[in-house]
Amino acid sequence: MTEKELIESGNMKMDWARNHMPVLAIVRKKFEEEKPLKGMKVGMALHVEAKTAVLVETLAAGGAEVAITGCNPLSTQDDVSLALGTRKNICCFARYGVESQEYYEAIDRVLDIKPDITIDDGADLIFKLHTERTDLLPNILGGCEETTTGVHRLHAMEKEGALKMAVIAVNDAMTKYLFDNRYGTGQSAWDGINRTTNLLVAGKNVVVAGYGWCGRGVAMRASGLGANVIVTEVDPVRALEARMDGYRVMKMADAAKLGEIFVTTTGNRDILTAEHFKSMPDGAILANSGHFNVEIDMEALASLAKSTRTVRHNIKEYDIGGRRINVIAEGRLVNLAAGDGHPAEVMDMSFANQALCVRYIAENKLPNGVHKVPLELDTFVARMKLQSMGITIDELTTTQECYMSGWECGT
Ligand SMILES: NC(=O)c1ccc[n+]([C@@H]2O[C@H](COP(=O)([O-])OP(=O)(O)OC[C@H]3O[C@@H](n4cnc5c(N)ncnc54)[C@H](O)[C@@H]3O)[C@@H](O)[C@H]2O)c1
Ligand SMILES: N[C@@H](CCSC[C@H]1O[C@@H](n2cnc3c(=O)[nH]cnc32)[C@H](O)[C@@H]1O)C(=O)O
Numbered sequence: 001m002t003e004k005e006l007i008e009s010g011n012m013k014m015d016w017a018r019n020h021m022p023v024l025a026i027v028r029k030k031f032e033e034e035k036p037l038k039g040m041k042v043g044m045a046l047h048v049e050a051k052t053a054v055l056v057e058t059l060a061a062g063g064a065e066v067a068i069t070g071c072n073p074l075s076t077q078d079d080v081s082l083a084l085g086t087r088k089n090i091c092c093f094a095r096y097g098v099e100s101q102e103y104y105e106a107i108d109r110v111l112d113i114k115p116d117i118t119i120d121d122g123a124d125l126i127f128k129l130h131t132e133r134t135d136l137l138p139n140i141l142g143g144c145e146e147t148t149t150g151v152h153r154l155h156a157m158e159k160e161g162a163l164k165m166a167v168i169a170v171n172d173a174m175t176k177y178l179f180d181n182r183y184g185t186g187q188s189a190w191d192g193i194n195r196t197t198n199l200l201v202a203g204k205n206v207v208v209a210g211y212g213w214c215g216r217g218v219a220m221r222a223s224g225l226g227a228n229v230i231v232t233e234v235d236p237v238r239a240l241e242a243r244m245d246g247y248r249v250m251k252m253a254d255a256a257k258l259g260e261i262f263v264t265t266t267g268n269r270d271i272l273t274a275e276h277f278k279s280m281p282d283g284a285i286l287a288n289s290g291h292f293n294v295e296i297d298m299e300a301l302a303s304l305a306k307s308t309r310t311v312r313h314n315i316k317e318y319d320i321g322g323r324r325i326n327v328i329a330e331g332r333l334v335n336l337a338a339g340d341g342h343p344a345e346v347m348d349m350s351f352a353n354q355a356l357c358v359r360y361i362a363e364n365k366l367p368n369g370v371h372k373v374p375l376e377l378d379t380f381v382a383r384m385k386l387q388s389m390g391i392t393i394d395e396l397t398t399t400q401e402c403y404m405s406g407w408e409c410g411t
Pocket of ligand 2: 046047049051052071072121122146147148149171180184290291292293333335336340341342343347350
């Protein structure tokens, strides 16, 4: 495709996404009218694809100058990246398939604009700001973090007294994790796996590692597709929940022998290791929908392999002697590196939260540390989403409110 055709394609994807993101549209309209981000510079490292692009243009509509790069070397859609770069007050440095050096150079280029506010997905910008670019910290008003793992990293920094800025844990908004992590990952992980493999899920043993918000979604949709779902966990309560939701629960060492498709969603490393690869059935398919490329031990798999070959676009087969193991998208996020990411209607809520939190940071002086998304913003997003879906709900009467909050007439 020529550059012009790529830009057209990127614009078309953005139009489609924008038309399915009604809550973000409400926020954008307010931003256009009130320009709450006038004079602000926003630096972002997120998955550069169409829904993210709609967030970027929303921030620009609010008066911000925005620089963005990717947060995963395989999730950038180059057509969207180019289309974004044609917009006023927006620079985009993301490119698909970059090596590690170029990936981190692009993070530096985002920081070169001297952002007032950052938005991360996995805390890459914040990590750089606290290591090689500490000179920029005094300028920062605050940041937003999109994902569970990023929030974990920030809490770890805060605990050690290492966090020198305010960050809002956008992931922890109810209108984010309950929908994005669960229904978003549940649908988009299977979309990525199915469009890449073109194989049947019904009747297969599917192993889901981790029964957090992502794992619940992935297990639920696997079950809906007719799979026999096996869950692995380390948390006894979540393991029990998985059992009562109707799935088999066992150790990975046992699940590895049975699984035909494996999906990791733990946010942890070394979930599938050499010990497991050696006992997997011939032809097993591995996908990660959790964290970076560390959940599947790709190095161990490569060193076990007698040979490797690409067997289908985005699927690499590792022949480990007598059995072949297929890995989708190099063990990186399957929904983004082998698909288009979460559905637009879900990212609508995640990114409405992001835009509202960026405004909140611009308008309020927050102390250093990890902050919750203000409840009124979270509730606003839920209300606007219901409204956009044409759903109305009941309201408490005064008598009910009194009954629920008093103790005299509680029984
Ligand atoms: N693919 C996506 O688009 C997407 C969307 C949202 C979040 N994420 C990422 O997915 C990961 C999970 O997010 P979440 O919100 O579900 O987190 P979560 O904390 O709700 O769930 C993770 C679960 O994994 C379990 N776990 C940890 N180590 C384990 C191990 N060794 N074996 C088995 N289970 C283990 C934990 O006990 C927990 O229940 C994070 O890295 C997050 O950043 C990805
Ligand atoms: N950056 C890391 C961390 C996981 S990304 C997980 C986050 O991606 C976000 N996400 C999922 N789908 C999309 C999408 O289509 N566009 C932008 N972000 C997305 C989602 O909100 C989730 O919290 C990595 O690449 O491995």
